[in-house]
Amino acid sequence: DAKTTQPPSMDCAEGRAANLPCNHSTISGNEYVYWYRQIHSQGPQYIIHGLKNNETNEMASLIITEDRKSSTLILPHATLRDTAVYYCISRRSGAGSYQLTFGKGTKLSVIP
Amino acid sequence: DAGITQSPRHKVTETGTPVTLRCHQTENHRYMYWYRQDPGHGLRLIHYSYGVKDTDKGEVSDGYSVSRSKTEDFLLTLESATSSQTSVYFCAIGGTSLSYEQYFGPGTRLTVT
Numbered sequence: 001d002a003k004t005t006q007p008p009s010m011d012c013a014e015g016r017a018a019n020l021p022c023n024h025s026t027i028s029g030n031e032y033v034y035w036y037r038q039i040h041s042q043g044p045q046y047i048i049h050g051l052k053n054n055e056t057n058e059m060a061s062l063i064i065t066e067d068r069k070s071s072t073l074i075l076p077h078a079t080l081r082d083t084a085v086y087y088c089i090s091r092r093s094g095a096g097s098y099q100l101t102f103g104k105g106t107k108l109s110v111i112p
Numbered sequence: 113d114a115g116i117t118q119s120p121r122h123k124v125t126e127t128g129t130p131v132t133l134r135c136h137q138t139e140n141h142r143y144m145y146w147y148r149q150d151p152g153h154g155l156r157l158i159h160y161s162y163g164v165k166d167t168d169k170g171e172v173s174d175g176y177s178v179s180r181s182k183t184e185d186f187l188l189t190l191e192s193a194t195s196s197q198t199s200v201y202f203c204a205i206g207g208t209s210l211s212y213e214q215y216f217g218p219g220t221r222l223t224v225t
Contacts, residue, residue, distance in 0.1 A: 043216030049211075054142070100157075100207075102155045
């Protein structure tokens, strides 16, 4: 699985879009990009995942560059409840183990 | 939210005692997982199950055993608790060979004194 790199922390003003970058320059063709977040003391929460195309759901949008070496998670209108650690994970479909490997992630602070 | 509960939510126990944590799901999902989370290490997989009576080891399985006699329950047992097993334990469900979309329970905070 490709190593992912994220900034350790970011701030975002409440009501503005939060754009969280992730670098996965060694990603291979059959590896998906997954995003999770963990609000303080709670279990991680699945947000979204994608392979090549941009994806959108009720929580967020995922923009993957054409060369797939990086992606951006977009929270369109950040609220204080979006303050959390956000994890970008790449995982190969059909891999033998179903383990999710969480790195250090990006601590997003939404500022009033 | 996925129907996952963990019990107990908090526990303090002494070194050397056995401890069992329970994960219960109402989603009828085939796959269930136990992770532990420690500062500086992130989440690490302890064991997982891919069906009733079907389990396998994860990254940090030493000192832990699991059982799954029903689809809805996945038990994690610390055979003889040690201080290094003080941690927050999360149960998760979901995921297949094609998708790593997992849903996590609220966690159990275990302190071994």
